[in-house]
Amino acid sequence: MDMLKDKIAIVTGASSGLGQAIALRYAAEGAKVVVADIRETAVEGGETTCAKIAALGGEASFIQTDIADWAAVDALVGATVARYGRLDLLVNNAAVYTSTTLTETTAEQWQRVIGVNVTGYFHCSKRAVQQFRLQEPVGEIRGRIINISSQHGMVASPGDFAYGVSKGAIVQMTRQIAVDHAHELIVCNAVAPGKIITGKPGVANDPAMLDYSRSRTPWPRFGAPQDVAGAALFLASDLSSYMTGVNLMVDGGWMAG
Template sequence: MSGRLQGRVALVTGGASGIGRAIAARFAREGATVVIADVTTAVREGGTPTHEWLAAEGLPVSHVAADVSRETDCEAAVAAALARHGRLDILVNDAAIGLGKPLLDCSREEWDRVLAVNLTGVFLMTRAAVRHMVTQDPPASAPPDVRGRIVNISSQHGMVASPEDIAYGTSKAGVAYLTRQVAVDYAAQGILCNAVAPGKILTGKTGRAVEPRWIEYSHARTPWPRLGRPEDVAGAALFLASDDAQYVTGENLMVDGGWMAF
């Protein structure tokens, strides 16, 4: 790896599994000190817990328990990163849940839970991180006008309908909007805020995510001859978290194999 994040401290929510696990690994291998914030250390797709797996490679990765729908947990996760490492340069908001229900089947409680994790969680984590970022000096190796970077994981289903999953699609549309708003409001204070919008990514999820009808639908919508991998999203997140993206803010970068171009 090229060390594009050397000397940076990154907090990755939802980093125990899937896309978050791939982002944590890529960032650590690019030189970042990574703190994973997740409700669990269990790996959905199987394997050693992410922080243990990467620590065994000699990489500086740790874990803090956090439910991003809880304000106190979000504040504590940022505080833990600061207490351990003295600064926070990058926040990746990856933690999310799905429901897989259309409007008439979605209860108020289910709606509230999905929005609480997928959208309010991004708000709470971003607020806690930016509150500190605007007060810190840029890292010595960074551009002098960049104090912090936010990378949100949105979705192509925040831009087009998410079939039979109204709460998920609505929450991801909100993440795309929140990204633009934070980018505009805090640009003058040195905060870059962007999102990565994955298409269909095969992460090791079971159940609805890999039902034949949804795999067939995803292939039909995706011009590229394969579906996505977590590493595809990690590469895009790395770009937005690195000094290669010094004049990019408020963007929602599609990583979808051409889904939205079709």
């Protein structure tokens, strides 16, 4: 399977959850993957993403990166290009949340969520576009950005003010990048997951939240990381030609209801 044969991909937040699933799928399709995260170990436990990719016979490396820090992102892209010669794919996946309403959210919580979920995506996208501009196109594409948004970028995220606002910003950021850089042969799309069960501990598995998500999802199961990874693979591949600025729902029908 070689849909991404010899492509160079950076996946942020790829040590765990959705990011790990995307990194594994890309590697299985022939990409060389740079795992960018603040920690190498998976929140869910088990082997690291790089170890899992190595077991598949793929190639991956880990670079510790806080995407809220421009210098760290600049170093990430610089090290990737120094090693591989170019960058083909950036997946903006890393995200944080607070599970607080407007009045419960402190200034520090707000700054952290926006710093990672919005400013971090800005840093990574800007640095990727700077690199893409230096590259000759492969086919008709210089590079692709895939943002991980959320259904909560279009509808409210109950009880999580900063997260919902940040995901709304990512949906608009995707459109802006797509329109502003199409003439440079740079593609930007997003994947908007619905309720995905990753095994990550915390409020995401709270029974009340699961009941809410179940009531909103027409499909008779929740999503799995592999569902999102498949969509991210499609948007990274030549199958998604003539598509840019799209926010692709992977939500079991959540937004259709």
